[in-house]
Amino acid sequence: MIRFGGNLVLLDIEGTVSPLAFVHDVMFPYARKHAGAHIERHWGAEVISQLARDAGTEAFATATEAEAAVHELMDADAKVTGLKQLQGMIWEEGFRQGELRSRIFEDVPAALARWRREGLGIRIYSSGSVHAQRLFFAHTEHGDLTTHLSGYHDTTTGPKREAASYAAIAADCGLRPEQILFVSDLAEELNAARNAGMVTALAVRPGNKPTPPHEHPSIHHFSEIALA
């Protein structure tokens, strides 16, 4: 049990709120399958230029070349801004057409409601774009959960393994880092958050990869987070 005396819970998505398998076996394949057609429809858009920068080139000569770059970046599970924005745009179509519905762990809706009742702010920090995060929480198997959330952060704030990103989030929240509890499945992200001064907890969820030795308290269920 974690007794938290602060003001805001900051949550990662993959491996914390949602099973790793859902993101990797449903959402990523959906983006991969529709990338080519999406790139062709949005040829010339800023997201394609950003994608080219992510891929280390000035510009793509053809949509086929851009699609190949998407596949290569996705093979490496690259958490880069252009790819994440493009994925978000593709998922938007899936969510709106009812082909995608976010799978989240059973304890999440009740915990979000309880924390909000108790006066805690709840924000998300994920590599997925803010646009994708909003869609993800608006279309869950448990309904629209966005009413519980007070803010969203993605890689445009900074990489998730750098302390400066967490300092920037705290500043954006108008809070000191120690007033924020960050929950993630990755020790590297938690180390960065702790280096910025945040309180941390490792989410141990079914299907997560084993975590190397670390010094963060572990939780298996969000009911293990209680107000001090």
Ligand SMILES: CSCCC(=O)C(=O)COP(=O)(O)O
């Ligand atoms: C909006 S759900 C998709 C999440 C995503 O694209 C991703 O890479 C997962 O990263 P996280 O930081 O949530 O572990």
Ligand SMILES: [Mg+2]
């Ligand atoms: Mg994660």
